[in-house]
Amino acid sequence: MAISRRTFTLTASLLAATTLGLGVAHANPVVGEPAPDFTATTATGETVSLSDFAGQTVMLEWTNHGCPYVVRHYGGNMQAQQDAAAEAGVVWIQVISSAPGEQGYVSAEEALALNEERGASNVAHIFMDPEGVIGRAYDARTTPHMYVIDGEGTLRYNGGIDDQPRPRAGDPDPIPYAQLALNAVLAGEEVETPETQPYGCNVKYAG
Amino acid sequence: MLRVFLAGCLAAIFLAAGPAMAQSTSGPMVEASLVSDRVSVAPGETFHLALHQDITPHWHTYWRNPGDSGEATHLYLDLPEGWSEGDMVWPAPGIYSLGPLSNYGYENTVTLPVPVTVPADAATGAVTITGEGTWLVCEDICIPEDATFQITLQVGESITDADGAALIEAAYAAAPDGSRGLDAGLAHTGDTLSLTVSGDGLAGGPDTIRNLYFFPYDGGVIAHNAPQPFRLEAGAARIGLTPGFLTRNAINADYRGLLSWEEREGGSWVRRVAEITAVSGESVNDLAVPAPAQAGGVAGGGGTPVPGISFWQAALFALVGGLILNLMPCVFPILSMKALTIVQKRGAERAHARELGLIFGAGVIITFLVLGGAVLGLRGLGGMEVWGFQLQEPWVVAGLAALMFLIGLNFLGFFEIGTSLQNVGGNVQGNDRSGAFLTGVLAVFVAAPCLAPVMASALAFALAQPPLAALTIFAFLGVGLALPFVIVSFEPRLLAFLPRPGAWMERFKQFLAFPMFATAIWLVWVLSVQTGAAGVLWILVLFLAISFVVWALRSTGILSRVAGIAGLLLAAGALWTTANLEPAAIAAGNGEYEEWSPARVAELRAEGRPVFVDFTAAWCVTCQVNKLGALADNRVRSAFAENNVALLRADFTNRDPVIAQVLADYGAPGVPFYLMYPAGGGEPDILPPLLTDTIMIRAVEAAAGN
Numbered sequence: 001m002a003i004s005r006r007t008f009t010l011t012a013s014l015l016a017a018t019t020l021g022l023g024v025a026h027a028n029p030v031v032g033e034p035a036p037d038f039t040a041t042t043a044t045g046e047t048v049s050l051s052d053f054a055g056q057t058v059m060l061e062w063t064n065h066g067c068p069y070v071v072r073h074y075g076g077n078m079q080a081q082q083d084a085a086a087e088a089g090v091v092w093i094q095v096i097s098s099a100p101g102e103q104g105y106v107s108a109e110e111a112l113a114l115n116e117e118r119g120a121s122n123v124a125h126i127f128m129d130p131e132g133v134i135g136r137a138y139d140a141r142t143t144p145h146m147y148v149i150d151g152e153g154t155l156r157y158n159g160g161i162d163d164q165p166r167p168r169a170g171d172p173d174p175i176p177y178a179q180l181a182l183n184a185v186l187a188g189e190e191v192e193t194p195e196t197q198p199y200g201c202n203v204k205y206a207g
Numbered sequence: 208m209l210r211v212f213l214a215g216c217l218a219a220i221f222l223a224a225g226p227a228m229a230q231s232t233s234g235p236m237v238e239a240s241l242v243s244d245r246v247s248v249a250p251g252e253t254f255h256l257a258l259h260q261d262i263t264p265h266w267h268t269y270w271r272n273p274g275d276s277g278e279a280t281h282l283y284l285d286l287p288e289g290w291s292e293g294d295m296v297w298p299a300p301g302i303y304s305l306g307p308l309s310n311y312g313y314e315n316t317v318t319l320p321v322p323v324t325v326p327a328d329a330a331t332g333a334v335t336i337t338g339e340g341t342w343l344v345c346e347d348i349c350i351p352e353d354a355t356f357q358i359t360l361q362v363g364e365s366i367t368d369a370d371g372a373a374l375i376e377a378a379y380a381a382a383p384d385g386s387r388g389l390d391a392g393l394a395h396t397g398d399t400l401s402l403t404v405s406g407d408g409l410a411g412g413p414d415t416i417r418n419l420y421f422f423p424y425d426g427g428v429i430a431h432n433a434p435q436p437f438r439l440e441a442g443a444a445r446i447g448l449t450p451g452f453l454t455r456n457a458i459n460a461d462y463r464g465l466l467s468w469e470e471r472e473g474g475s476w477v478r479r480v481a482e483i484t485a486v487s488g489e490s491v492n493d494l495a496v497p498a499p500a501q502a503g504g505v506a507g508g509g510g511t512p513v514p515g516i517s518f519w520q521a522a523l524f525a526l527v528g529g530l531i532l533n534l535m536p537c538v539f540p541i542l543s544m545k546a547l548t549i550v551q552k553r554g555a556e557r558a559h560a561r562e563l564g565l566i567f568g569a570g571v572i573i574t575f576l577v578l579g580g581a582v583l584g585l586r587g588l589g590g591m592e593v594w595g596f597q598l599q600e601p602w603v604v605a606g607l608a609a610l611m612f613l614i615g616l617n618f619l620g621f622f623e624i625g626t627s628l629q630n631v632g633g634n635v636q637g638n639d640r641s642g643a644f645l646t647g648v649l650a651v652f653v654a655a656p657c658l659a660p661v662m663a664s665a666l667a668f669a670l671a672q673p674p675l676a677a678l679t680i681f682a683f684l685g686v687g688l689a690l691p692f693v694i695v696s697f698e699p700r701l702l703a704f705l706p707r708p709g710a711w712m713e714r715f716k717q718f719l720a721f722p723m724f725a726t727a728i729w730l731v732w733v734l735s736v737q738t739g740a741a742g743v744l745w746i747l748v749l750f751l752a753i754s755f756v757v758w759a760l761r762s763t764g765i766l767s768r769v770a771g772i773a774g775l776l777l778a779a780g781a782l783w784t785t786a787n788l789e790p791a792a793i794a795a796g797n798g799e800y801e802e803w804s805p806a807r808v809a810e811l812r813a814e815g816r817p818v819f820v821d822f823t824a825a826w827c828v829t830c831q832v833n834k835l836g837a838l839a840d841n842r843v844r845s846a847f848a849e850n851n852v853a854l855l856r857a858d859f860t861n862r863d864p865v866i867a868q869v870l871a872d873y874g875a876p877g878v879p880f881y882l883m884y885p886a887g888g889g890e891p892d893i894l895p896p897l898l899t900d901t902i903m904i905r906a907v908e909a910a911a912g913n
Contacts, residue, residue: 030455068351103348132306141308142276158452165278166341166351195452197426201349202276205306206909 029138031194035147035155036137040095043108043126050153057185058091059178060147062140064104065114067201070143073161074118078144081179086122088186095127097135099206104143105130132205142200146178150185157181159196236263236344241282241356242318244372249365251327253293255375256358257320258282258340260313266346267312270300272424273343274310274431278351280342282321287334289326296320298381299467299480300422305347309432311422318378331363383465383482391466392489393448393458396496400429400448400458404466405491408481412441415471417872421446421483423464427453434890436497445494458487474583475677522683529687563643564696570647572685578651579681601737602786604826605746608730609778610649612750613757615723622757650688736825736860738788745785752778799847803857805865808884811853815886817910819852822866822880824859829896830879837898846904850911885910 029036039049050058061078063070070078082092096111098104106114111126129135138147138158148157162174181191238261245254258280260268269277284292297319300311341353387408394401402421409416419437423429433449453459463484469476616622734742756774759767801807803820811818821838823830837843847854859866859878870880873893881894883906894906 031452067349069349136307165343166281166353168283168339168341195427197452198276199273199278200276202305202308202310202345204347205308 029147029155029158031155031158031191033155034153035149038127038134038137040125040127040129040134043111043128045108046125048125050149053091053149054153055151056089056091057151057182058093058147058149059085059182060138060149061092061094062135062143062145062203063094063096064098064143064201064204065106066103067143069165069200073144074120078161079118079120079122081176082120082122084179085182086124088182090182090186091124092122093125093127094123095129095134095140097129097132097140098204099132100130102204102206103201104204130206132203135203135205140203142198143203144200145198145203148178148181148185148191156185156191157194159193160198160200163196165199235352236266236346236350237261237268237342237352239340239342239352239354239356241338241340241358242371242374243358243360243368244320244375245360245366246368247361247364247366248325250325250329250331250362252365253322253324254365255320255371256282256284256292256323256336256338257318257371257375257378258338259316259318259374260342261316262314262344263346264315266344267301267303267310267314268317268342268344270311270313270422271295271297272311272422272426274302274312274426275308277310277312277345277349278341278343280319281340282319283339283341284321284323285337285339286323287329287336289329291324291326293322293324296322296378296382298378299383299465299478302420304432307432310345311431318374320375320378325362329362332361333359334362335359381480383480385481386483387479387481389466389481389483390491391483391485392487392491393454393462393485394488394490395450395454395458396447398450399496400450400454401490401496402446402448402485403444403489403491403494404446404483405443407442408479409439409444409468410442411470413439417469417471417476419444419446419466419468421448421464421466423462425453425462427451428462428464429454438494438497440494443492443494445492445497447497461486522680525680525683526687526690529684530690560696563640564693566640566643567647567696568686568689568693570644571651571689572647572682574648574651575681575685575688576678579678583677600786601734601742601788602782604730604734604737605742605749605782605785608727608734608746609749609753609782611723611727611730613753615720615727616754616757618720618723619717621754622761647689651685733826733860734785738785741788742785745781745788749778749781749785752781799844800854800856803855803866805869807855811855812884812888814853817850817852817886817907818855818882818884818891819847819907819910820855820857820882820884820891822857822859822870822875822878822882824878826860827878833879833881833898837900837903840900840903843900843903843907846907850907852907852910883907883910886912 035050037050039047041047065071065074085092094111094115096104096106098106108126108128111128115121115123115126127134134140140147142160144161146157146159146161147155150156157178159177161178162176164171164174167174175193177193177196181194184191240259242257242259243254244257248254260280262268269279271279273279282295286292298313298317300313303310303312303314336358338356338358339353340356341351343349343351387406389404389406389408391402391404394403416439419439420435421429429451430449431451435446435448437444437446454462461484463482465480466483467478467480470479471477731743731746734746752774756771756778759770759774761767800821803822808818808820821830821834823834825831846852857863857866857869859870870877873880873882875893879896881896881898882891883894884891892906892909894902
């Protein structure tokens with residue numbers, strides 16, 4: 001029973017990935033189930049798929065350098081999280097799903113140059129996803145939108161980077177959901193809050 | 208520049224509005240201000256402060272649950288010691304879809320009130336309250352904006368601020384006022400959620416209620432971008448929802464939200480909202496689970512956005528649309544005719560020209576009002592609320608064709624009406640006046656088929672309005688159409704720009720006969736599509752008869768009179784016969800296109816094919832332009848073929864209640880109307896009325912999932 005459900009979900013996810021935006025509503029990746037597989041072209045020209053990262057913990061970060069929320073987190077918070085993750089052996093992957101002509105769409109060279117400018121030196125890969133194939137398979141809705149995948153390929157976190165779209169002076173510190181989830185996975189523990197509502201700019205999909 | 212100017216005006220208005228109105232602050236995309244419904248408050252009373260936003264057209268700010276992305280608007284008030292604030296009141300939002308994402312929010316303007324209670328022991332005198340607003344405003348891109356406000360109120364007597372109170376009352380009117388007697392439950396049905404709702408608020412049932420939609424207060428309760436199919440009976444509804452992360456495995460809380468629907472009131476559909484609390488795991492009725500969003504979109508209209516333009520914007524659109532109509536091919540010949548009359552009135556005739564211009568304008572506006580009234584009346588009867596319908600009547604088409612033919616003959620000098628060019632403006636002012644009025648009437652009738660593409664938005668709005676508002680929109684269309692000629696007739700300096708009279712005028716008038724004949728040919732073709740060969744026969748008999756009448760009446764003998772009357776009888780007979788012809792069975796499926804029916808759409812979608820539907824009519828000029836242009840383009844046709852797109856055509860040349868219903872369901876005021884159903888299910892894309900090859904290829908690829 002468990003196996004058949006797993007197989008079903010995997011098949012459904014793959015189907016969703018190949019049929020793109022159609023039936024998107026039903027393509028939500030499910031925490032605790034295998035993460036949707038993908039084949040991606042990276043900014044350095046490699047072709048990689050999820051299975052290449054077997055045994056490693058993966059963080060997916062949807063990004064758009066023109067989005068003010070992304071800009072705010074790249075004020076230092078995002079780089080700090082990337083550095084800490086790299087230290088722990090996490091594969092940190094940025095995904096750019098902006099369609100050509102939309103905000104955040106960049107060439108591979110520009111994407112690499114952006115990270116250099118921002119001092120984001122611990123990003124393992126940048127996935128160029130102008131058709132939105134990976135974005136739609138993961139139901140990525142905002143920038144930033146974060147996903148944690150464990151070494152067995154199971155999706156463990158899906159949601160916002162934290163709980164505060166607009167921190168104001170005097171507010172309590174944000175709860176860094178994505179980082180907490182990553183730390184829990186690395187420590188072999190349950191993720192306390194495995195799904196949250198992400199905030200930010202909409203992902204600028206084609207069409 | 209204009210924005211800066213407008214911002215200046217707004218600021219001036221706010222400053223002029225008195226001490227209770229805080230200064231307006233502007234981000235680049237939102238003009239925001241803090242408004243109060245009191246200039247002065249009494250100790251112990253509860254009043255309202257509100258964040259009021261003027262949003263740049265096409266941009267939106269967000270509701271309390273922004274949907275798939277975005278950020279809710281916040282207002283932080285720094286109140287004096289002892290004062291307290293309640294929860295923000297949120298007017299019902301609209302739905303904004305961007306690609307696969309759906310958001311909930313507001314366009315144009317919104318007022319978000321917060322109740323504030325003054326302590327009973329508050330000291331009298333002036334009190335200054337500061338506040339900070341934060342919001343995200345998005346179109347294609349997003350800009351987080353914020354502003355700080357300051358407002359000074361008196362404590363003492365309770366004195367209303369009329370402007371602020373009006374805004375705040377309007378916000379309350381658009382927000383839910385309790386549950387309208389509705390009980391609700393949320394339970395799993397297999398992989399989907401069922402929201403069941405029962406109570407008096409839905410007593411009208413499917414006859415008077417449509418477009419049910421549930422807006423949850425929390426993100427994560429449902430997938431916001433999923434269609435919400437529903438089943439509805441008197442007093443009960445069941446809505447199919449796709450679970451979000453909070454509800455996928457178990458429903459652990461009673462989720463609150465806003466239930467929105469449209470209810471028929473008199474002749475129009477009015478939006479209603481209720482705040483419901485969906486009790487976890489319960490079903491409050493036994494209605495069957497609704498079918499997944501169906502192909503025809505008739506019952507699954509959950510995704511239909513509520514028309515998002517304000518009344519005055521719609522009126523402005525109507526005005527601009529009316530102005531644009533002056534340039535349309537189906538209006539220009541008529542207006543040229545009018546131009547001719549005005550060209551003739553120079554010098555001493557100016558006063559008369561002015562009068563004629565005004566009468567022409569009155570003719571246009573009155574005709575629009577009469578037509579608007581008729582449309583509203585027919586809407587009450589159901590099924591006919593579609594613009595351009597008067598050309599669905601063969602006798603109207605035949606009559607107009609005959610009129611065009613007659614005017615053409617007149618221009619060519621075959622006969623003169625009332626007077627010759629030499630003594631225009633002499634003792635025949637009466638004729639001129641009625642002529643000017645009738646020109647106005649005629650301009651509107653001929654303009655109607657051109658209206659839909661220009662005016663889709665304003666008309667959709669008008670048709671969803673209470674009668675008085677709808678009529679105002681119609682009147683503004685008339686004002687726009689008439690304005691240029693009224694201005695020319697009024698402003699002698701503009702008249703001076705017109706060329707001097709001379710022999711060219713006669714040539715010009717003769718030349719205008721040809722657009723008239725061309726229009727007549729087009730109308731004959733429309734009639735041939737409507738009624739087949741018999742209609743063509745009878746309209747040509749009509750042409751014969753009226754030209755015979757004109758010829759006979761050119762001489763004054765008794766015999767000519769008799770011949771003229773005989774000709775008139777023949778003309779009337781021909782028109783009567785045309786009116787009673789059986790409508791031809793229109794072969795809507797021609798060439799690559801099959802004939803449309805909701806069942807055929809469902810069948811083709813079940814095969815997993817993308818489906819393109821062309822809602823068209825012979826009398827619709829824009830439809831023909833699209834058919835011969837973008838739809839005939841080789842690249843578009845090969846895109847259709849490559850992606851296995853099923854092509855259907857729905858012909859609205861003659862009356863068809865099924866087509867009228869579908870158009871009404873999508874809020875389309877008429878044809879052209881194009882739907883592209885994606886392969887694999889989901890709501891169809893509504894394509895713009897004027898198609899280009901790029902639009903079509905993008906739509907095909909999106910529907911096929913490339």
